[in-house]
Amino acid sequence: xxxxxLVSENKKDWLKVVKHPFVDEIYRGKLAEETFKFYLxxxxxxxxxSMRNMAILISKAExxxxxxxxxxxxxxxxNVEFAKYQELLEYYSLEVKSAEEMKMTxxxxxxxxxxxxxxxxxxxxxxMAALIPCYWIYLKMAEYHxxxxxxxxxxxxxxxxxxxxxxxxxxxxxxxxxxxxxxIETKNFKKLNYHFKNSIKFEYQFFSDVYQRKxxxx
Ligand SMILES: Cc1ncc(C[n+]2csc(CCO)c2C)c(N)n1
Numbered sequence: 001x002x003x004x005x006l007v008s009e010n011k012k013d014w015l016k017v018v019k020h021p022f023v024d025e026i027y028r029g030k031l032a033e034e035t036f037k038f039y040l041x042x043x044x045x046x047x048x049x050s051m052r053n054m055a056i057l058i059s060k061a062e063x064x065x066x067x068x069x070x071x072x073x074x075x076x077x078x079n080v081e082f083a084k085y086q087e088l089l090e091y092y093s094l095e096v097k098s099a100e101e102m103k104m105t106x107x108x109x110x111x112x113x114x115x116x117x118x119x120x121x122x123x124x125x126x127x128m129a130a131l132i133p134c135y136w137i138y139l140k141m142a143e144y145h146x147x148x149x150x151x152x153x154x155x156x157x158x159x160x161x162x163x164x165x166x167x168x169x170x171x172x173x174x175x176x177x178x179x180x181x182x183x184i185e186t187k188n189f190k191k192l193n194y195h196f197k198n199s200i201k202f203e204y205q206f207f208s209d210v211y212q213r214k215x216x217x218x
Pocket of ligand 1: 076
């Protein structure tokens, strides 16, 4: 069993994420600005949780190479991705609120805490299988939609999307896949597939809630 088996088992689901209207519209430059701002605020919280999650996975990594690769990725997350979000939030004059003060979507709470629960309570391989869709799906999105950027005249969306079609980003995702690849065995495949599938579904729900600007009801 290999990573490509996780990909083929879940193809129908991950293609739905890739083709979500949020993704199509951002690549075309047509996404409503209010929706993008809503996404930024939700995703800022998600990225913060994602960095905590990576710290747990680093603590569980079994060898030095894994640790080095994951530390490099966490460094990029903190100094590139997260820093860019801070800039964008400032540009739109959006205030960063704490979790207690902000109105969160249901999927944001569920997904970010799911990742933390798997990483802390299950093994390293399961934590990696749950985390990989988050990185890998953004690469798939770029591969599928990048040609639409030619007619995208929204500079902010262009900048946002450009990151994921760079060779650096592709290499980062390949490094993560390489780590997971070494962990996949016939006997743990079902468990890894379960977490991989759940995270793909969470990615879909995350976009759907954001697209509808739907916060947790009642
Ligand atoms: C819900 C949600 N899922 C995935 C990503 C993508 N993402 C999260 S961390 C990271 C690595 C940055 O170095 C990337 C690409 C996102 N932003 N929001």
